[in-house]
Structure formats: C-alpha cells, structure tokens
Amino acid sequence: MTAWLHQHRAALGRALRRLLQTPFVTLLSLLVIGIALTLPATGYVLLSGLGEVSRNVSGSPQISVFMAVDASRKEVAEIEGRLRRAAPDAWRFVPKEDALKRLQASEGMAEIVAALPRNPLPDAFVVEPANAAPEALEVLRKELAGWPKVAHVQLDSAWVKRLDAFLRLGRLALWVLAGIFSVGLVAATFNIIRLQVMAQAAEIEVARMIGATDAFIRRPFYYYGTLQGALGGLLGAAFAAGIVALLRGPAGELAALYGGSFALPGPDGGVVAALAGAGALLGWIGARLSVGLSLRRID
Amino acid sequence: MIVASDLGKRYPGGFEALAGVSFTIEAGRMVFITGHSGAGKTTLIKLVASIERPTAGSLVVNGQNLAALRRSVIPYVRRHIGMVFQDQKLLFDRNALDNVLLPLQITGLGRRESVRRAQAALDKVGLLARAKAMPVALSGGEQQRLAIARAVVNRPALLVADEPTGNLDADSADEVLELFAEFNRVGVTVILATHEPRRIERYRPQLLVLDHGRLAA
Missing domain, CATH: 3.30.70.3040 (Alpha-Beta Plaits)
Incomplete structure (x- = not known):
C-alpha cells in the first residue's frame, strides 16, 4: 500500500516535472486544449445567460x-x-x-x-x-x-417561445460543437503523449529491463495527460470569462435599447470545475489510447 | 540456484542462438560464460536475466522456471536479478544518483530510504563523490561502475553482466572485475559473459564455454 502510494506520488511528480521542463511546449499544448474548450464554454455561458432572461419573462405571459x-x-x-x-x-x-x-x-x-x-x-x-x-x-x-x-x-409570450426555440437549437448546436472539440482534444493529447513516449523510449526500455511493470511506465503519462487536460480546461474557462466580459458592455447596451436590463454572468464555479473535469477526463482518454498504442510499437 | 536443462532459444526467422544447453550453478559461485563472438553468450545472459524467454527446455532461477512465467510476473522476477548491460544503458538525461535511484522508484521505495541506499551503492563502487555528475562526464570505467551500482542497489542475490569489461582499458577492466569479485565474496552469485577470458583464473570461476550455441565445456 505504501509502495503503491509512493509510486503514484512519484508518477505525479514526474508528470509535473515533464510539464515544467518544457514550458514552451507545455504552453502551446495548453493553448490548443484551452482554445478547443473556449468555444463550447463561451457558448454555454451565453446560452445560460439568455435562458435566464427567458425564464424570468416567461413566468408571466x-x-x-x-x-x-x-x-x-x-x-x-x-x-x-x-x-x-x-x-x-x-x-x-x-x-x-x-x-x-x-x-x-x-x-x-x-x-x-x-x-x-x-x-x-x-x-x-x-x-x-x-x-x-x-x-x-x-x-x-x-x-x-x-x-x-x-x-x-x-x-x-410569442417572442419568449421563439427565444426558447432558439435556445434549444443553440444548445443542440453547442453539444455537437462540444462533441467535435472533445474528439479534437483527445486527438491532440494522443499526439502530444505519443511524442513524449518516443522521447522517453530509452528510459522506458531500461525501466522495463530492470523490472518496471506496465503500470509503472504508463502512470506518468496518464498523469501528464490528465493534468494537461485539467490545466487546459482552466485556461478555456479563463478565455470564456474574458470573452463574456468583453461582450457584457455591448450586451447591456443592446438590452437597454430594448428597454430592459441584462447582466451577462461569467462562468461560475460549477462551469470552471466542469471544464477542468472535462479536460482532465478527455486528456486521460487521449493518454490512455496513445500510451497503449505507442508502447506496443516499442515492445 | 540456477538449473538449465536442454535450454534452447530460437529467434523469429529461424536463427538458433542456443540449443541443448544444460548446466547447474550453485548459489554464491562466480561464473564466466566465454566463447567466440556470436556463440550465444548474450542470449544466455538475457535468458538468465529473464529479458528474453527460452523457446525450448527449462531454466530455473531461484526456484522459478523462467520458461513458464506469465508475462505479468516477469517484472517482479527481474527485480531480484541485478543486470549490467553490454552498452550499460545509462540514462543520460539525469545524474549518477538518479540513475541508481531508478530501480528503487520502480519498486516504490520511499524517497529518503531510496537516496540512502543509492548513495551506499555509489559508495560501494567508488562513485559517491560523483553522485551529482551526469553520465557523459564520467569515464568509460566510471560509467561501467555506475551501471553496476544500479544493478546492485536492490541487493539482488544474483548479478548478471554482459561483457562488462568489453570497452575498457586493462586497468579499468581489472577494477571492474575486482568489483564483481567483491560482491561475490559477500555471497552474491555473479555470472559474467566475456569473449576475452584473460586474468580470470585467479577468481577460480565456474566456466561455461559456448560454441555456436552449444555448451563446449
């Protein structure tokens, strides 16, 4: 049990070190993941803002x-x-x-x-x-x-119904978009991890020959993919918050022109956590697929 | 400790590296495997270290038949065997101490205890002062001693080395041989492959002479 914990801590440490050792590559990877998550995240925040409006109004047709x-x-x-x-x-x-x-x-x-x-x-x-x-x-x-x-x-209430239909369409489009970008994120992680495995072929070979299990070899890559995905998710949340902040002024003005007030909320804690979680999950999936395939090639 | 019977290894493609090899090695012996280049020394070393698997016969090491191991068990068998590779296989992206730490990380030993044991291993091969040196900064003899430190840090009862003196000058080669002899003196079974069996008589070793994949003596 202690050995297992030590190994996990060591693997996490190795993954962190690898992320920090190549800051430029890490930054670029995080940008790729962050940008992939920004569009669905921003769309979600905007749509839930609009949904809030329709819910408030449709209360009293x-x-x-x-x-x-x-x-x-x-x-x-x-x-x-x-x-x-x-x-x-x-x-x-x-x-x-x-x-x-x-x-x-x-x-x-x-x-x-x-x-x-x-x-x-x-x-x-x-x-x-x-x-x-x-x-x-x-x-x-x-x-x-x-x-x-x-x-x-x-x-x-006719316009509320129209808004509602529009929101439903928007949400569907958002899910499709999120699905496509998720596949992209898995693919990006796959490639990043594959390069990592190639770069560490020597270490993997030696570690294997002196008694490393498959789990020992895979673990740092899983942590790497998961961490990278989570950080990318946080970056995506930051981008989405920035975009929403940019839109808040003009959206308020637009609402004022229609004689209403409309405060566009930024991504809340739940959305940030969901983005980090989704990034982590997708990163882990990408790492898993990649390590499985890449190690088979080294064998 | 090691019993080989009718041991054979045929590589994909049909090349037969070893055939009908039988021998017994008692625990605590010092054994030299000699023979011409291509006689099968490296193959035999790899079989004993469970890096490759026999295709015929049986090879029992520490009571386990390596020919019949499940793949998932192999890593744990390897941990009990100290292996020194022909090309050392040091990792050049980390210093000497971190190279020696690798086997302990694999077994999941705590950091503090690991460092203590790695330093002890480096001390035993005379490299403690160079613990922070990168492998490129070490001489050929020092690199070989570093590889030995990594092989013994897990305190294996069996130490296996493939041509450990191959690329060394005479003095360094003697130092390295003497190092193996020291481990042997404290009870470690040592198996060395070498194609130049000079100055080994003084260790009164058991000799396994290979000729075209068969045991000649």
Whole structure:
C-alpha cells in the first residue's frame, strides 16, 4: 500500500516535472486544449445567460386585447364584464388616453403625438391568464379574439417561445460543437503523449529491463495527460470569462435599447470545475489510447 | 540456484542462438560464460536475466522456471536479478544518483530510504563523490561502475553482466572485475559473459564455454 502510494506520488511528480521542463511546449499544448474548450464554454455561458432572461419573462405571459378604435364605452364595459366572468389571474384596463400619454412620454414621440388630429390608439386590456401553458394560452387567445368589437389579440409570450426555440437549437448546436472539440482534444493529447513516449523510449526500455511493470511506465503519462487536460480546461474557462466580459458592455447596451436590463454572468464555479473535469477526463482518454498504442510499437 | 536443462532459444526467422544447453550453478559461485563472438553468450545472459524467454527446455532461477512465467510476473522476477548491460544503458538525461535511484522508484521505495541506499551503492563502487555528475562526464570505467551500482542497489542475490569489461582499458577492466569479485565474496552469485577470458583464473570461476550455441565445456 505504501509502495503503491509512493509510486503514484512519484508518477505525479514526474508528470509535473515533464510539464515544467518544457514550458514552451507545455504552453502551446495548453493553448490548443484551452482554445478547443473556449468555444463550447463561451457558448454555454451565453446560452445560460439568455435562458435566464427567458425564464424570468416567461413566468408571466400576458395577452393584450385591443378594442376596435371606434368601440364605445358600453362595448368596452361588455368586454370587461366578460373578462370578470372568465376570471383570469389578473387583468387591467388601459384606456386609450393613458396609452396616448405613455406614448407621449416616450423619447421623440411627443411632437409626433402632438401633431396627430385625434387619438389613434384603441382601448386595451392586459390579461394575465391563470393557465400559462402554451396550448391554454392559444385557446384563450382564440376565444378573446371572437368577442365583439375586439380588433386584435396579441400573445406577448410569442417572442419568449421563439427565444426558447432558439435556445434549444443553440444548445443542440453547442453539444455537437462540444462533441467535435472533445474528439479534437483527445486527438491532440494522443499526439502530444505519443511524442513524449518516443522521447522517453530509452528510459522506458531500461525501466522495463530492470523490472518496471506496465503500470509503472504508463502512470506518468496518464498523469501528464490528465493534468494537461485539467490545466487546459482552466485556461478555456479563463478565455470564456474574458470573452463574456468583453461582450457584457455591448450586451447591456443592446438590452437597454430594448428597454430592459441584462447582466451577462461569467462562468461560475460549477462551469470552471466542469471544464477542468472535462479536460482532465478527455486528456486521460487521449493518454490512455496513445500510451497503449505507442508502447506496443516499442515492445 | 540456477538449473538449465536442454535450454534452447530460437529467434523469429529461424536463427538458433542456443540449443541443448544444460548446466547447474550453485548459489554464491562466480561464473564466466566465454566463447567466440556470436556463440550465444548474450542470449544466455538475457535468458538468465529473464529479458528474453527460452523457446525450448527449462531454466530455473531461484526456484522459478523462467520458461513458464506469465508475462505479468516477469517484472517482479527481474527485480531480484541485478543486470549490467553490454552498452550499460545509462540514462543520460539525469545524474549518477538518479540513475541508481531508478530501480528503487520502480519498486516504490520511499524517497529518503531510496537516496540512502543509492548513495551506499555509489559508495560501494567508488562513485559517491560523483553522485551529482551526469553520465557523459564520467569515464568509460566510471560509467561501467555506475551501471553496476544500479544493478546492485536492490541487493539482488544474483548479478548478471554482459561483457562488462568489453570497452575498457586493462586497468579499468581489472577494477571492474575486482568489483564483481567483491560482491561475490559477500555471497552474491555473479555470472559474467566475456569473449576475452584473460586474468580470470585467479577468481577460480565456474566456466561455461559456448560454441555456436552449444555448451563446449
């Protein structure tokens, strides 16, 4: 047991020494792995940021019911009565005068509104349905649209659904991307380790002849691949954090233009750990494949 | 300690390096394997050190038949045999001490105890002062002594060497031979292959003379 521990510590030490002995090669390898992981990592962070937005908004889908412009007070009251009977979660009436005032308050609109001969806006109701399921919303929308003097019914959650579909597509693309880059990472590690085995052919040969087991010979390479992958993963996380930080300003401005606020979060501890873990796992796989094949050639 | 019976080694391609070789070596003997170049000395040394496997007969070393070993056991058998190679096989990317440490790393001995034993082995071959020297900085005789230190650091009961004096001048060769004799005096069985059996009579060795892969005497 102690011997086993000593051997593992020695193998880890040898792997670290090999990483440090050739700092330039190590740096280049880490860059390759880091860059391979950056794209999926950045994509993941961006998509989960957007997903957060859609989750916050889709919590309260709204239906806007616009009356015909020429609808009378009585006809509006009729709809109000029907809404009360339909008993949605909440609803409020937006008189056309209020809508006009709000429009006037918008930047650059005051003059345009002042120039209008009469109020072009209709009365409207904003309804928050009790049942937020997409199918139920659709049923309600159709029903509302059929009521008298209702000109238009707008399902405000439509863009959320579109965003959601976009996010789902994005996530799928991300997984495909991550899969491709994972294969690339394994291949890169494979090649790096193969060169290492070749460079140490003399040591391997001697060690074998004086009683080294296969495990003893393989171990440092496994540690090397795993360490390299983990460090590459951390580098990828750092790159992703940098990219997200660069995008945060413009994304905030864009959100402000749409009248919202949107703080893009960087990769959190879980994402960093997952990247390091994925890098380590892929590095280990690459090392395993490579050592198996390369040693067979030396035999 | 070592019993060979009808031992044979045929290499892929059909070359028969050894055939019908039988001998017994008692523990604690000093044995020279001699013969012309290509007689099979190196092959016999490699078989005894379990670096290669016999293709015929049996070779029992320390009670284990090397002809019938499972592949997974071979590393552990090798650890009990000190091997000095014809070309020494030193690692030139590390100093003398680290070369001697390699067998102890393989067995998984702790660092402090390993260094202590490696220094003792270097001291025994007269190289303790050069522990930090890189192998290229050592003379031919010193390199051979370093290879011996690496072979004995695990304290094997059997020490095997292939042409250990082959490339050395007469004085260095005598030093190296004397070193093997010293290990033999403290009970280590020593088997040396040499194609120039000069000045070996004084060790009163057991002689195995090979001729074209067969035992001549």
